[in-house]
Amino acid sequence: MVVVVEQNGTHAAAITPKRLTLDGIGARRAKAGRLVASTASYSDSDMFKSPYAYGKPKAKRWEHLFSQESLARGPCVLKQAAKYLKQPGMISLGGGLPAPENFPIDSLSLRVPTPPYFTEAETHGPLGQDITIGKYDARNPDGESVFDLSIGMNYGQSVGAAPLVRWVTEHTELVNAPPYSDWRCALTVGSTGALEQALRIFCDRARGDSILTEEFSFSTALETALPLGIRVFGVGMDGEGLVPERLDEVLSNWDPAARGGARKPTVLYTVPSGQNPTGATQSLQRRREVYKVCQKHDVYIFEDEPYYYLQMPAYNSSNGHANGHTNGHTNGHANGAVALPAETIEEFLESLVPSLLSIDTDGRVLRMDSFSKVVVPGSRVGWITASEEVVDRFIRHAECCNQGPxxxxxxxxxxxxxxxxxxxxxxRWLMHLRREYTRRRDTILAACEKYLPRDLVSWVPPAAGMFLWLQIDPAQHPRAGAVSLLEIEEQLFFTCIAKGVLATRGSWFRAEPDRPLSGLFFRTTFAAASESNIAAAVERFGAAVREVFGRS
Known part of the structure; x- marks a missing residue:
């Protein structure tokens, strides 16, 4: 990143601002020495941020948006007492931390890939490596381990274990470099758990709070808000996802009476990259425009980014149908998109669309990251990044509800x-995954071009994630006008089932299910099935479409 600064009315030479690098992380760790963090040690991101993270303005304050539940939460007194355990010679009779000699697991062994050899065959063979986690590894003063089973199997702080808090803090600064100083990270029980806590921090059923999201949104997110008494309202989308002009229109013309008594929303929930279910990815310019609208209306943003690192090069098909998304970088490629998978880490990081967190000068973004989509879903480990004030509220909630992952x-x-x-x-693992998902995406798109009737079915090639959103023209149905969109959707869904393919009905993702459908859509995923099965599934979907629309 290069900026030009202005001094006394003249332009100074272009300079490259300093920020954390991979080499810088290594140097800082070497200087700091071995991390000592015993059972239930408290930590926070300020312990691990680089000097480059400071010297920036602080975030704005957000008490005026917090719920009464969140404002009422004080710190957990038992967790606070743990800070005294670091005093040399302290013998604890205070905390309910069981003795590790009574834990029945003595060691765990894992076989994992050695970068950059990530395939299953390579991992099974001599290029894989076995790692063992013992109960008391961290007690060896000459060893490298700082986290062992005696610590991991015991109670811990709700912010997360210090070694992993250090890693996510470094990673966040390396990739996003938030432009304000008092940001912090906290570990979460995946992104779904993080969303539930965030909703309860910012939304009150009693005051009629509501949130905004894409008109088609992650169904589990919608189902998380509903039992909390939080109304959800959808905002119009296009091929790049959320449309900022529609967002501004909704907020500018908000009428509580017309919205069933719901207050003007103060929260936007959005999935900017590879959005679920549509697969849409917001360009850098689109993200800036969405952020500007939120500043105008004082709306806080939940940035859910499980697919952020699954951004892909532009799709170029044999018939010229290409991906029109742009990532907002001027890197010399058509439409601003990456022409080839990155070959170096620097190229990979440069190819990623800057996050909302990275342009968040106000501290109005709570970013949710997760290992679920890029390592293992069953880990149920993720993290949030937000201002210190918001993270403090998040930790207070976790201390009393789930105690962290x-x-x-x-x-x-x-x-x-x-x-x-x-x-x-x-x-390098993320770069490997990007290549894997790019190949799978290209497989499903090639199958769509081969097997789907293009006058009936259309799509935008996804630039990230694992979903392809198919739009079917309902006007060509034999009984168009006599039957509803939902009836056509249901007919096509069960015809697909009969032909042996499962595609998800678009209506299941409506932010406002009581409103009429805006079109006929189906969500498909290229994440799980083999490449040969992907092609077979699309062929079956195409046959179902032809049958339902009288093309057989």
Whole structure:
């Protein structure tokens, strides 16, 4: 990134601002020495941020948006007492931390890939490596381990275990470099758990709070808000996702009476990259425009980014149908898109669309990251990044409700992404995943071009994620006008089932299910099935479309 600064009315030479690098992380760790963090040690991101993270303005304050529930939460007194355990010679009779000699697991062994050899065959063979986690590894003063089973199997702080908090803090600064100083990270029970906590921090049923999201949104997110008494309203979309002009229109013309008594929303929930279900990816310009609208209306943003690192090069098909998305970079490629998978870590990071967090000068973004889509879903480990004030509220909630993610899961993730791979190895893993998902995306798109009737079915090639959103023209149905869109959708859904293919009905993702459908859509995914089965499934879907629309 290069900026030009202005001094006394003249332009100074272009300079490259300093920020954290991979080499810088290594140097800082070497200078700091071995991390000492015993059972239930408290930590926070300020312990691990680089000097480049400071010297920036602080975030705005958000008490005026907090719920009464959140404002009423004080710190957990038992967790606060743990800070005294670091005093030399302290014998604890205070905390309910069981003795590790009574834990029945003495060691865990894992076989994992060695970067950059990530395939299953390579991992099974001599290029894989075995790592072992013992109960008391961290007690060896000459060893490298700082996190072991005696710590991971015990109670911990709700912010997360210090070694993994250090890693996610470094990773966040490396990739996003938030432009304000008092940002912090906290570990979460995946992104769904993080969303539930965030909703309860910012929304009150009693005051009629509501949130905005894309008109088609992640169904589980909608189902998370509903039992909390939070109304959800949809905002119009196009091929790049959320349309900022529609967002501004909704907020500018908000009428509580017309919205069933719901207050003007103060929260936007959005999935900017590879949006679920549509697969849409917001360009940098689109993200800036969405952020500007939120500033105008004082709306806080939940940025859910499980697919952020699954951004892909532009799709170019044999018939010239190409991906029109742009990532907002001027890197010399058509439409601003990456022409080829990145070959270096620097190219990979440069190819990613800057996040909302990275342009968040106000501290109005709570970003949710997760290992679920890029390592293992069952880990149930993720993290949030937000201002210190918001993260403090988040931790207070966790202390009383879930106490943070599983210690064993944190230990396994730390052993893999930090102690074994390191930041460089993890980024190489993400580069590997991008190539894998690019190939799968290209497979399903080629199958669509081959097997789907193009006058009936259309799509935008996804630039990220694992979903392809198919739009079917209902006007060509034999009984168009006599039957509803929902009836056509249901007919096509069960015809697909009869032909042996499952595609998800678009109506299941409506932010406002009581409103009429805006079109006929189906969500497909290229994440799970083999490439040969992907092609077979699309062929079956095409046959179902032809049958329902009288083309057989």
């Amino acid at each position: 599983s210690g064993i899961s944190q230990l396994v993730m730390h052993k893999l992404v930090d102690e074994t791979w390191g930041h460089e190895g993890y980024l």
